[in-house]
Amino acid sequence: MDMSKGDSILVLGAGGQIGTDLVHTLREMHGGSRVVAADLKPQSGSLSDGGPFLQLDVLDAQSVADCIRTHKVKEVYLLAALLSATAEQKMKSAWRLNMEGLFNLLDIAKELPGLRLFWPSSIAVFGPTTPRDLTPQFTVMEPSTVYGISKQAGERWCEYYHHKFGVDVRSLRYPGLISYKAQPGGGTTDYAVDIYHQALDKGEYTCFLREDTALPMMYMPDAIRATLELMAAPPERVKIRSSYNLAGISFTPAQIAAQIAQHVPGFSIRYAPDYRQEIADSWPNSIDDSRASEDWGWSCRYNLESMTTDMLKHLKAERQLA
Ligand code: NAD
Numbered sequence: 001m002d003m004s005k006g007d008s009i010l011v012l013g014a015g016g017q018i019g020t021d022l023v024h025t026l027r028e029m030h031g032g033s034r035v036v037a038a039d040l041k042p043q044s045g046s047l048s049d050g051g052p053f054l055q056l057d058v059l060d061a062q063s064v065a066d067c068i069r070t071h072k073v074k075e076v077y078l079l080a081a082l083l084s085a086t087a088e089q090k091m092k093s094a095w096r097l098n099m100e101g102l103f104n105l106l107d108i109a110k111e112l113p114g115l116r117l118f119w120p121s122s123i124a125v126f127g128p129t130t131p132r133d134l135t136p137q138f139t140v141m142e143p144s145t146v147y148g149i150s151k152q153a154g155e156r157w158c159e160y161y162h163h164k165f166g167v168d169v170r171s172l173r174y175p176g177l178i179s180y181k182a183q184p185g186g187g188t189t190d191y192a193v194d195i196y197h198q199a200l201d202k203g204e205y206t207c208f209l210r211e212d213t214a215l216p217m218m219y220m221p222d223a224i225r226a227t228l229e230l231m232a233a234p235p236e237r238v239k240i241r242s243s244y245n246l247a248g249i250s251f252t253p254a255q256i257a258a259q260i261a262q263h264v265p266g267f268s269i270r271y272a273p274d275y276r277q278e279i280a281d282s283w284p285n286s287i288d289d290s291r292a293s294e295d296w297g298w299s300c301r302y303n304l305e306s307m308t309t310d311m312l313k314h315l316k317a318e319r320q321l322a
Pocket residue numbers: 012013014015016017018019038039040041056057058059078079080081082083097120121122123173174175176177178183184185186187189
């Protein structure tokens with residue numbers, strides 16, 4: 001998207017797992033001063049030092065609208081949400097944050113033609129009746145989690161605001177995301193990040209999912225690239241305005257453990273499934289993202305092996321510096 005002098009980009013929920021990486025990449029691309037990071041919680045480090053940072057609640061529509069006008073914001077990334085595991089524990093506040101936060105931004109975008117909005121959906125929109133392997137873009141969607149219901153409703157509203165009011169909202173159904181820069185925030189796929197940390201720190205890991213639970217996952221650099229490619233695509237190429245399927249790597253806890261063991265000799269894993277198993281069991285094993293490839297040229301780069309090598313390289317370097 002063309003950004004004139006003085007225009008900026010706003011990332012809401014910037015302190016989380018995706019925001020930490022996204023703000024960093026956007027500031028490298030556009031310069032620190034043009035990327036406003038905002039979160040409910042105060043932040044330290046590069047998020048607040050590398051450019052403007054605001055403490056902001058996405059449920060406070062007036063403050064969000066004021067921020068967008070004051071900073072001449074042309075692109076908003078709305079990342080504030082409660083994820084699947086937390087949402088099961090905090091049903092009403094998850095629904096409120098995930099839905100009202102989105103409505104606030106859709107209503108602001110409706111009044112500001114030219115504002116482009118990114119809102120992430122999730123593989124959680126699918127449910128137990130969805131075909132589990134290579135889940136198609138258009139298929140049965142009967143999510144059985146609070147989080148999945150909020151994502152499915154959000155997708156319908158995004159499409160509605162696009163068709164009714166011309167809002168340029170774009171979305172991806174992210175799989176479980178894996179990164180070394182930030183810890184995940186209360187999801188069912190979080191084990192696939194924690195396992196790397198525990199492998200290096202303790203040489204063993206207790207997994208809250210069964211060993212054969214295959215789930216769609218993706219390494220964060222691919223997820224950030226997908227997000228930026230979708231946001232940069234000409235509007236006519238963004239044909240799906242609910243949310244695009246996005247596939248990465250599908251693996252089980254046993255498979256990721258075997259891959260880690262090749263780098264961390266003696267690494268062992270045990271399994272103690274908890275309430276998150278039921279959530280994982282309702283999600284697909286793998287995803288068909290051919291529409292993202294056809295419409296705006298998406299293709300994933302990392303596999304389980306290259307992701308593991310890169311994750312462990314960075315996490316080891318961090319530990320040497322500490
Ligand atoms: P996260 O939990 O790591 O971060 C969310 C951030 O939002 C936190 O920093 C939190 O402080 C902030 N926040 C919470 N309430 C807020 C409020 N009222 N106002 C402003 N900020 C608030 O989440 P994430 O993993 O970075 O996910 C971001 C988005 O991507 C979410 O919509 C999530 O559903 C979606 N998603 C994430 C994944 C994943 O694996 N991380 C997968 C699929 C979809």
